Amino acid sequence: MMNTIPAIQVWPPELAERYRAAGYWRNETFGAWLRERAQQHPDRVAVVGGDQRWTYAELDQHASALAAGLLRAGLVKGDRVLVHLPNIPEFISVIFALFRVGLLPVYALPAHRIAEIEHFAKGAQARAYVGVDQHAGFDYRPLVRELQSRRPWVEHVFLVGDAQEFTPLEQLAGHSTGADLPASACQGSDVAFMQISGGSTGLSKLIPRTHDDYIYTLRESARICGLGPDSVFLGALPIAHNFPMSSPGFLGALYAGARVVLSPSPSPDAAFKLIEREGVTVTSLVPPLLLQWLEDAARTPHTLNTLQVIQVGGARLADEVAQRVRPVLGAEVQQVFGMAEGLVNYTRLGDPDELALHTQGRPISPADEILILDDAGLPVPEGEPGHLLTRGPYTIRAYHDNPSANARSFTEDGYYRTGDVVRMTPEGYLIVQGRAGDHINRAGEKISAEEIEDHLLAHPGVFDAAVVSVPDDYLGERSCAFIIPKGPTPRAIELKRWIRERGLAEFKVPDQVVFVDRFAETAALKISRKALRAELRARLITKQAES
Numbered sequence: 001m002m003n004t005i006p007a008i009q010v011w012p013p014e015l016a017e018r019y020r021a022a023g024y025w026r027n028e029t030f031g032a033w034l035r036e037r038a039q040q041h042p043d044r045v046a047v048v049g050g051d052q053r054w055t056y057a058e059l060d061q062h063a064s065a066l067a068a069g070l071l072r073a074g075l076v077k078g079d080r081v082l083v084h085l086p087n088i089p090e091f092i093s094v095i096f097a098l099f100r101v102g103l104l105p106v107y108a109l110p111a112h113r114i115a116e117i118e119h120f121a122k123g124a125q126a127r128a129y130v131g132v133d134q135h136a137g138f139d140y141r142p143l144v145r146e147l148q149s150r151r152p153w154v155e156h157v158f159l160v161g162d163a164q165e166f167t168p169l170e171q172l173a174g175h176s177t178g179a180d181l182p183a184s185a186c187q188g189s190d191v192a193f194m195q196i197s198g199g200s201t202g203l204s205k206l207i208p209r210t211h212d213d214y215i216y217t218l219r220e221s222a223r224i225c226g227l228g229p230d231s232v233f234l235g236a237l238p239i240a241h242n243f244p245m246s247s248p249g250f251l252g253a254l255y256a257g258a259r260v261v262l263s264p265s266p267s268p269d270a271a272f273k274l275i276e277r278e279g280v281t282v283t284s285l286v287p288p289l290l291l292q293w294l295e296d297a298a299r300t301p302h303t304l305n306t307l308q309v310i311q312v313g314g315a316r317l318a319d320e321v322a323q324r325v326r327p328v329l330g331a332e333v334q335q336v337f338g339m340a341e342g343l344v345n346y347t348r349l350g351d352p353d354e355l356a357l358h359t360q361g362r363p364i365s366p367a368d369e370i371l372i373l374d375d376a377g378l379p380v381p382e383g384e385p386g387h388l389l390t391r392g393p394y395t396i397r398a399y400h401d402n403p404s405a406n407a408r409s410f411t412e413d414g415y416y417r418t419g420d421v422v423r424m425t426p427e428g429y430l431i432v433q434g435r436a437g438d439h440i441n442r443a444g445e446k447i448s449a450e451e452i453e454d455h456l457l458a459h460p461g462v463f464d465a466a467v468v469s470v471p472d473d474y475l476g477e478r479s480c481a482f483i484i485p486k487g488p489t490p491r492a493i494e495l496k497r498w499i500r501e502r503g504l505a506e507f508k509v510p511d512q513v514v515f516v517d518r519f520a521e522t523a524a525l526k527i528s529r530k531a532l533r534a535e536l537r538a539r540l541i542t543k544q545a546e547s
């Protein structure tokens, strides 16, 4: 059932031709390049995690054996598979198994709970789920049972660990080596997987990425970030996220023939041990974690002197913090401003401080087209802030199966409206000023105000709700829910519990709840939610400054 390859809008043929002619798209596929690496340097260590240490040949073999198992289970090319795994080596063998036979991973974050997983399963019409029994104190098995009862087309479940009534992942790989499978069942222009959007309005959207476009970003990112066979990349953030996945992330590291080390948690405790043991040279962090690392680095017993580059992105890095990286960690800071939809900007290694510490970098590709527009849609004068729009060889042209989001998020001539407000320096580097949209960037995790408001409105004690972002010294932004109660005022803690019980990721639980009698006068006149949120936010910030 439902096994249609997702219909997506793709690049116009003349542009695709241009990207091929320029050598950006080379008809490489994930399945094929892993096989090539495994043949070129079979005994080099590819992946380290937990007590496992796989060479490139072993990673390729694991992927083939799993791929054979997936086909035997009845999955067929084009089927979507939810991948809900933490930072363990199986994350990597599973996705390469899927790539090998043309199954499409849909990446969920370990923090996602039933509400999000159900939404992805529905949007992607996923036929299978790959996960773990437990991780970080959470048992995923009840979530999977609930998922299958709500979305019965998720027929297949494969779990790492104690699978109970589900199929153990190990068993999937147990019957065949898959040695007879071709290295790849795809071509470069095929969709390889779906990423999850940060969800600027409403629920997260699915982002289809092709082999051609994503491999282009890996290749260029690895080059820009100086990765080579001697590099050791630490996956500290959840590797399902686009940043540690591909900017250059673990995929860029493997593409470059480097070693990937997976940390079960991004905390300094877990990461520093691995940095010392494995001689890590590069890693990627969000700003609040960098703060924690800077703090702990001063008193850690571990030697961190192999670190060469600390990449920071996902949210705005404060200039003062950027400045502390070299003196404290002995590494160069590289700012990364990217988005799962495509465009990624890097400061370049060796850039003068003026750029490295005070900008969020410039695009990967000479073919990335950047527009900075005012509210009326006209280009702003040079150096002035405006809305960032972009298109190029690795920025999507449409979300998967979502006409209304597509109408909002893309212009007729194919530019993606990023929702970010930026300005450009004379050198062509971007400085992120903020967001035009109503999402909250909480330590790099994106929260849609609208999504949380909808859940709050479902509470019997809530008459109306508006969720806004508030500046926060540590998180960058935190979330605050303004609530007009219906009947007796519910307690804040009860509303927070409500959000958790609706099966949402913990990072979406409002950090602060403020009860009010009514929203601004104008609210009655049906002003936009956007204006209301802006007004509430401004009021809260003024109050915060006064106290």
Ligand code: OOB
Pocket: 197, 198, 242, 243, 247, 312, 313, 314, 315, 316, 317, 335, 336, 337, 338, 339, 340, 341, 344, 360, 418, 419, 420, 432, 435, 441, 444, 446
């Ligand atoms: C990355 O991807 P997403 O899809 O989770 O979020 C994208 C949004 C951007 O539109 C921007 O609002 C914000 O996250 N952002 C930054 C930033 N990097 C991302 N805001 C300020 N400064 C930065 N350096 O977050 C992502 C994807 C690939 C690489 C890096 C980050």
